[in-house]
Amino acid sequence: MLATCQEKASDTLAHLAGAGRALCLTGNRHFPAVPSRTSHRRVLNLEKVTIMAKVTFLGTGAMGSRMAMNLLKAGHDVTVWNRTPETAAPLVDAGASQAFTPREAVEQAGVIISVLRDDDASREVWLNPEWGALAGMPASAIAIESSTLTVSWVRELAQIMSSRDRPFLEAPVSGSRPQADNASLIYFVGGYEGYVDHVRSLLLQMGSDVFYVGSHGAAAMSKLATNTLMGVQVAALAETIAILIREGVDVVRVLDAVSGTASWSPMAGRVAQSMLAQQFAPLFPVELIEKDLDYMLRSADEAPAMPAITGARDAFREAMAQGLGQEDMSGVVRLFVK
Numbered sequence: 001m002l003a004t005c006q007e008k009a010s011d012t013l014a015h016l017a018g019a020g021r022a023l024c025l026t027g028n029r030h031f032p033a034v035p036s037r038t039s040h041r042r043v044l045n046l047e048k049v050t051i052m053a054k055v056t057f058l059g060t061g062a063m064g065s066r067m068a069m070n071l072l073k074a075g076h077d078v079t080v081w082n083r084t085p086e087t088a089a090p091l092v093d094a095g096a097s098q099a100f101t102p103r104e105a106v107e108q109a110g111v112i113i114s115v116l117r118d119d120d121a122s123r124e125v126w127l128n129p130e131w132g133a134l135a136g137m138p139a140s141a142i143a144i145e146s147s148t149l150t151v152s153w154v155r156e157l158a159q160i161m162s163s164r165d166r167p168f169l170e171a172p173v174s175g176s177r178p179q180a181d182n183a184s185l186i187y188f189v190g191g192y193e194g195y196v197d198h199v200r201s202l203l204l205q206m207g208s209d210v211f212y213v214g215s216h217g218a219a220a221m222s223k224l225a226t227n228t229l230m231g232v233q234v235a236a237l238a239e240t241i242a243i244l245i246r247e248g249v250d251v252v253r254v255l256d257a258v259s260g261t262a263s264w265s266p267m268a269g270r271v272a273q274s275m276l277a278q279q280f281a282p283l284f285p286v287e288l289i290e291k292d293l294d295y296m297l298r299s300a301d302e303a304p305a306m307p308a309i310t311g312a313r314d315a316f317r318e319a320m321a322q323g324l325g326q327e328d329m330s331g332v333v334r335l336f337v338k
C-alpha cells in the first residue's frame with residue numbers, strides 16, 4: 001500500500017534527519033523518490049523546481065486556463081493541451097505553446113499540471129495508451145493532478161505513477177474563477193511530502209496558500225470535505241430563502257440579521273446575494289457541485305446512510321434534470337422559488 005510506503009518514508013526521513021539526506025528506493029535527477037529503509041541509493045540532486053519551470057497544462061477549462069495564464073504572466077515557459085483546442089486560443093495568444101496530444105504536451109515538461117473535469121477525464125488524459133500523458137512523461141518531471149477527483153482514483157493513479165517511477169502529487173484547489181484569476185487559490189497537497197518543497201513556489205504563483213495534508217487521497221478528501229460543507233449549505237440556503245418568502249418576511253432584512261450570527265459563513269453572503277438577485281452566471285456550476293457531493297458519497301460506502309449530503313446531492317441532481325446544470329450552484333434556488 002502506498003500509504004504504508006509513505007509512513008515508512010516519514011519514519012525514514014525522521015531517522016535520517018541527522019544525516020541531512022534521504023535514502024531512496026528509486027529516484028531521478030530532479031526529484032527524490034519515496035524513501036525506503038531497504039534502499040541504499042543516495043539522492044544527489046535535491047534542487048528545487050527552478051522558478052522558471054517548463055510547465056505543461058492538461059485542461060484549459062475555466063480553472064486551468066486561469067492558472068496557466070498566471071504562470072505565463074510570471075514568465076514561465078507554458079505548453080497547453082485541451083480536448084477542445086480552440087479553448088486554449090487566448091493562452092496561445094499570450095505566448096503558450098499548444099500541443100495536439102497530452103503525450104506530446106508533456107515531452108519537454110518539468111512540471112505537468114492537470115485540471116480536468118472528473119475521474120473519467122483524468123484517467124483518459126493520463127493513461128490513454130496511444131496519446132496519454134504518462135506515455136510521454138519524462139523521468140525528470142513531476143506530475144500534479146489539480147482536478148477534484150475521487151479518493152479511489154487519486155490513489156490508483158498514484159500507484160500507477162509510483163510503479164513507473166514518476167513523481168506525483170495531488171493538489172486540488174479551493175476557490176473559484178475570481179480566485180484563479182487573482183492567484184489566491186488554496187492548494188491542498190497530498191503525496192510524498194518531500195516533493196512539496198520542489199513545487200511550492202510554483203503553486204504560490206497561482207494561489208495564496210499551500211497546505212500539505214498527508215499521503216495520496218488526503219488532498220482529495222480535503223477538497224471534497226470543503227465542497228461538501230459548501231454544497232449542503234447552498235442547498236439549505238435555497239430552501240431557507242423559499243420558506244422565508246413563503247412566510248412573507250423581509251428576506252433581505254432577515255438574512256442581514258442572520259449574517260451577524262455564528263451560523264453564517266463567508267460564502268453564504270455571495271450565494272444568498274446571487275439567489276436574491278436571480279443572477280446565476282456560473283462561478284461554480286451546479287454540475288460540478290453535484291459531482292463533488294457524489295464523489296464524497298462514494299467514500300461513504302453507503303453505511304451508515306448520509307442523509308444531509310445525499311439530500312444536497314439530489315437537489316443539485318434535480319437542478320441538472322431541469323436544465324440548470326451550467327448555472328452557478330446558487331441556481332438550485334430555482335427548484336424552490338419560481
Ligand SMILES: NC(=O)c1ccc[n+]([C@@H]2O[C@H](COP(=O)([O-])OP(=O)(O)OC[C@H]3O[C@@H](n4cnc5c(N)ncnc54)[C@H](OP(=O)(O)O)[C@@H]3O)[C@@H](O)[C@H]2O)c1
Pocket residue numbers: 058059060061062063064082083084087115116117118120121124125146147148149173174175176177283284285288
Ligand atoms: N470552477 C470552479 O470554480 C472550480 C473550483 C475548484 C475546483 N474545480 C475543479 O477543477 C476541475 C476543472 O473545473 P473547471 O471549472 O475548469 O471545469 P470546466 O471549465 O468544465 O473544464 C473542464 C476541463 O476538463 C476537460 N475535459 C472534460 N472532459 C474531458 C474528457 N473526457 N477528456 C479530456 N478532457 C476533458 C475540458 O475539456 P473541453 O474544453 O474539451 O471540454 C476542460 O478542459 C474540476 O475537477 C472542478 O471540480 C473547479
